[in-house]
Amino acid sequence: METIVIEALVRALAVGTPLLLACLGAILNERAGVVNLGVEGLMAVGALAAFAVASASPDASLWLAVGAALLAGAALGAVHAFATVTLRANQFVSGLALALIGTGAAGLLGKKFEGLPLFNKVPDWTLGSFTISPFTVAALVLAGLMAFWLSATRSGLTLRSVGENPAAADVLGVNVGLVRVLAVLGGGALAGLAGAFLALSYRSSWADNMTGGLGWIAVALVIFVGWRPLRAIAGALFFGFLFYLQFRLQGNSGVPTEVFSAMPFVLVLVVLALAGLRGQAGDAPAALGRAYVRGER
Amino acid sequence: MRFTAIAAPSAARTALVTVASVVAALLICALVFRLAGQAPGLVYGTMLRGTLGDPTGLAEVGRRTIPLLLVGAGLALAFRAQFFNIGAEGQLLLGAVFAAGTALFVPLPGPLLLPVMFAAGFVGGGLWALIAAGLRRVNVNEILSTLMLNYVAVALVTYLIAGPWKGKDVRGYIYTDTFAPAGWLPTLGGTQVHWPTLVLGVLLALGLQWLLTRSTFGYALRVVGENPGAARYAGLSSARIATLVALLTGGLAGLAGAGEVAGIHHRLLEAGQISLGYGFTAVIVAWLARGNPALCLLTAPLMAVILAGGDLLKIDLNLPFRVVDVFSGVILLCLIASEVFVRHRVQWRGA
Numbered sequence: 001m002e003t004i005v006i007e008a009l010v011r012a013l014a015v016g017t018p019l020l021l022a023c024l025g026a027i028l029n030e031r032a033g034v035v036n037l038g039v040e041g042l043m044a045v046g047a048l049a050a051f052a053v054a055s056a057s058p059d060a061s062l063w064l065a066v067g068a069a070l071l072a073g074a075a076l077g078a079v080h081a082f083a084t085v086t087l088r089a090n091q092f093v094s095g096l097a098l099a100l101i102g103t104g105a106a107g108l109l110g111k112k113f114e115g116l117p118l119f120n121k122v123p124d125w126t127l128g129s130f131t132i133s134p135f136t137v138a139a140l141v142l143a144g145l146m147a148f149w150l151s152a153t154r155s156g157l158t159l160r161s162v163g164e165n166p167a168a169a170d171v172l173g174v175n176v177g178l179v180r181v182l183a184v185l186g187g188g189a190l191a192g193l194a195g196a197f198l199a200l201s202y203r204s205s206w207a208d209n210m211t212g213g214l215g216w217i218a219v220a221l222v223i224f225v226g227w228r229p230l231r232a233i234a235g236a237l238f239f240g241f242l243f244y245l246q247f248r249l250q251g252n253s254g255v256p257t258e259v260f261s262a263m264p265f266v267l268v269l270v271v272l273a274l275a276g277l278r279g280q281a282g283d284a285p286a287a288l289g290r291a292y293v294r295g296e297r
Numbered sequence: 298m299r300f301t302a303i304a305a306p307s308a309a310r311t312a313l314v315t316v317a318s319v320v321a322a323l324l325i326c327a328l329v330f331r332l333a334g335q336a337p338g339l340v341y342g343t344m345l346r347g348t349l350g351d352p353t354g355l356a357e358v359g360r361r362t363i364p365l366l367l368v369g370a371g372l373a374l375a376f377r378a379q380f381f382n383i384g385a386e387g388q389l390l391l392g393a394v395f396a397a398g399t400a401l402f403v404p405l406p407g408p409l410l411l412p413v414m415f416a417a418g419f420v421g422g423g424l425w426a427l428i429a430a431g432l433r434r435v436n437v438n439e440i441l442s443t444l445m446l447n448y449v450a451v452a453l454v455t456y457l458i459a460g461p462w463k464g465k466d467v468r469g470y471i472y473t474d475t476f477a478p479a480g481w482l483p484t485l486g487g488t489q490v491h492w493p494t495l496v497l498g499v500l501l502a503l504g505l506q507w508l509l510t511r512s513t514f515g516y517a518l519r520v521v522g523e524n525p526g527a528a529r530y531a532g533l534s535s536a537r538i539a540t541l542v543a544l545l546t547g548g549l550a551g552l553a554g555a556g557e558v559a560g561i562h563h564r565l566l567e568a569g570q571i572s573l574g575y576g577f578t579a580v581i582v583a584w585l586a587r588g589n590p591a592l593c594l595l596t597a598p599l600m601a602v603i604l605a606g607g608d609l610l611k612i613d614l615n616l617p618f619r620v621v622d623v624f625s626g627v628i629l630l631c632l633i634a635s636e637v638f639v640r641h642r643v644q645w646r647g648a
Contacts, residue, residue: 037440041626083634086298090633092381092440093584097630100577104622108333111617208619213448220441256460262452265445269432272442276435 008244010130014202016240018043018194018211020139022218023225023232024146025073025190030222031150032183033163033287036080037095039191040215041102045072046195048106051113051206054199058119066196073192074185076102081184085177088291103209113206121204135197139236142190146229159183163285166292176292191215213265220268224275226283242267300641311639315585318635322628329623335614343613344606354605356488360561361601363491364389364553364575366498369582369597370505370590371549377509377588378522378542384429384443385550386576387450388422390568392551393558394454395421397473397565400480400558401462407479414480415497415555422551423544425450430543434536439543447576451568458565472566482560491560494552499594501549506591518542550576573604574621581629600625 022039029036036042049072054065080098083089124131150156161169162179170176198210217239225231246260303310327337348354368385375382382388395417399405405413429442455471464474482491509515521528521535528535557571558564565571582600586592607621637643 079630083630087634087637089630089636092438093580093633094630096383096440096580097626097633100622100626101630102626104619104624104626105329107617107619108329108623111333208617216441216444220445223438223441256456258452258456258459261455262449265448269437269442269445272437273432273435276432276437282436 006130008241008248010132011244011247012237012240013136014133014240015243016236017133017136017139018197018202018214019218019221019239020143020232020236021135021194021197022191022215023221023236024139024142024229025187025194026219026222027225027227027229027232028146028159028190029077029180029183029187030288031163031227031285032159032180033166033285033290033292034081034084034180034184034187035091035095035289036077036098036184036187037092037219038076038080038098038102038215039095039219040211040213041099041104041106042073042076042188042191043195043198043211043215044103044106045076046070046192047199047210048072048110048113048195048206049192050196051110051118051199054120055113055116055118055206060120062120062122062200065200066193069192069196069199070189071192073188073190073195075188077184077186077188077191078181080188081181084291085180085184088293091289091291099215103211107208110206110208114208116206118200118204122201124201133197133201135193135201139197140233143229143233150229160285163287166287167294170292170294180292191218194218217264217268220272223284224268224271226275227285239264239267299644300637301644302641306639311587314635314639315587315632318631319585319628321635322624322631325627325631326624329627330620333616335616340610340614340616343609344602347609347613348602348605353488354609356485356490357605357608358598358601359485359488359490359495361573361575361604362598363494363498363556363560364572365579365582365601365604366502366593366597367494367553367556368546368550368575368579369586369593369600370498370502371546372579372583373586373588373590373593374505374509374518375542375546376522376583378518378538379525380430380433380539380542380546381440382426382429382443382543382546383440383580384426384446384576385546385579386572386574387443387447388425388547388550389554389557389572389575390450390454391421391425392418392554393421393565393571394457394554395551396555397462397476397558400476401473401565407477410477410479411482411493411559414559415552418551418555419548420551422554423548426543426547426550427540430540433539439539454565454568454571458567462565464564473564476559476563480559481563482556484560489561491556494556494560497552497556498597501552502590502593505545506589509590514541550579573608574625575604578604578621578625581625581632584629584632 046069050065050069053068054060083094084091124133162176166176221235225235242264330337330340348358396414399414399417429439432442433439459471462473484491517533521538578600582596585596603624610616611618
């Protein structure tokens with residue numbers, strides 16, 4: 001019994017890791033007022049960048065691979081920042097385009113890596129009787145740091161003010177555009193890191209569509225956790241556990257497989273509806289999704 | 298960089314910016330092909346020669362125009378009302394499911410079968426979109442809900458064709474029995490262009506344009522989309538408009554799904570074979586048409602060239618079908634990023 005509980009927890013943590021990293025990234029740019037629905041695409045390019053660098057040679061540096069993923073995520077994020085902050089394009093549609101570009105370009109450019117082995121996957125850490133990925137630990141630490149930074153530091157407050165009331169922040173001398181661009185770059189980098197975890201640690205391989213909808217769930221998760229980094233840990237664990245159940249119950253429960261593959265998405269809908277009914281959607285940063293133009297409200 | 302608003306942008310300016318953004322998108326895609334190790338000239342050449350350059354290719358473009366026209370015309374309407382339905386893919390699948398269910402299990406006299414299949418398709422797609430409209434009332438963003446419903450629709454189709462609806466004589470593969478011939482649509486000689494659906498698409502695109510510009514409902518819809526505050530003040534219920542719009546767009550996507558199974562496949566089969574990404578591509582069809590259903594008569598064939606071209610790239614140049622996603626994404630991004638140049642004059646110096 002005890003081993004089952006521990007196994008469930010370890011597996012939930014593992015699947016929850018990319019969800020948590022991507023969700024933290026989305027919280028970062030949404031707290032500054034910018035929605036980025038392109039997380040799925042950002043994760044895909046992050047995964048590809050990490051895998052391409054790591055598989056370059058048997059002794060390629062894993063740090064370099066992780067760095068490449070961060071850069072790739074931030075680079076695609078920069079496209080979103082330019083379109084939505086500079087050119088004031090619709091944030092939702094730009095994010096959708098980004099998701100298509102990211103998954104499409106990763107599938108196109110990554111084709112030559114399909115089925116190749118990874119020589120040097122990121123080694124798991126052993127803690128007593130179970131193992132844990134360094135990415136998981138990093139994600140948990142990052143959640144704590146981000147919670148502290150957002151609530152207790154001056155720069156964190158600046159970021160939030162840009163998402164809540166950009167006009168007021170502007171009057172106080174904050175460069176609203178710059179803060180938003182930086183937040184989107186940071187959010188992109190974190191989504192890229194989520195992809196790196198999939199490519200270097202969790203699956204340690206490359207396949208088209210390896211993100212499998214996790215990015216979309218991360219976007220929904222942000223609303224569920226009310227834009228709070230610490231709650232994101234619980235949210236990611238919850239959905240990680242669902243994926244574990246899907247894996248665990250498949251084939252030996254008499255329930256059709258498709259029920260399990262649809263379950264996370266149905267649950268996202270249920271959870272979003274509950275969050276909406278509880279009025280949690282009202283926790284959203286007040287200027288979320290709207291371009292800031294000086295002189296307009 | 299400084300933007301000065303233009304009160305009423307001319308049609309010429311709008312057209313110029315739209316064309317320029319599509320050209321920019323094609324240049325960016327050329328760069329991606331170069332990165333993927335393909336000569337852009339060869340890629341575009343292959344796409345054009347194989348789609349517009351020969352009769353078979355043209356028929357392939359026609360076949361893909363049909364669902365893009367139906368779905369795109371509906372989405373054009375939805376976007377005007379600020380209802381961002383991204384779930385046409387799922388609504389199309391539900392239309393296919395309802396139409397196939399009718400063809401397989403409802404005993405109807407021959408001549409009635411096809412009309413009832415299409416009606417069922419409309420209902421299936423419409424109901425799927427209504428879920429999103431309902432969720433919007435409790436503040437669930439419709440982009441997220443319609444996307445999630447896409448995944449659920451794929452699972453539903455797979456379940457049906459692998460489980461309760463699996464064909465009697467089918468071994469190994471998963472699909473249903475073939476429909477009775479009364480449930481087959483006629484096609485233009487030797488092609489897969491099921492012309493009754495095409496005619497339906499043309500009529501509906503024109504009809505929706507009329508609805509949007511000439512009817513009270515269309516007026517209410519535009520007010521809700523352009524100025525929600527004024528709409529509230531005038532007593533227009535944006536929730537009710539959203540529900541009606543969802544029903545219409547979802548229904549049209551459902552008709553497209555019915556057309557695909559009745560016109561081409563004659564059975565229900567895997568989601569990826571019923572829809573070749575029509576739901577997402579139609580978003581661009583609608584956006585290119587700038588929210589005018591009738592203009593989809595031009596933009597749907599245009600995007601159909603890209604879809605049919607993507608198939609050719611897969612076969613001729615061994616590129617993954619994902620190239621279509623890159624095309625779609627880059628065109629969409631360039632379109633919305635260029636919007637600012639339609640409504641504003643730009644001065645590059647001074648802050």
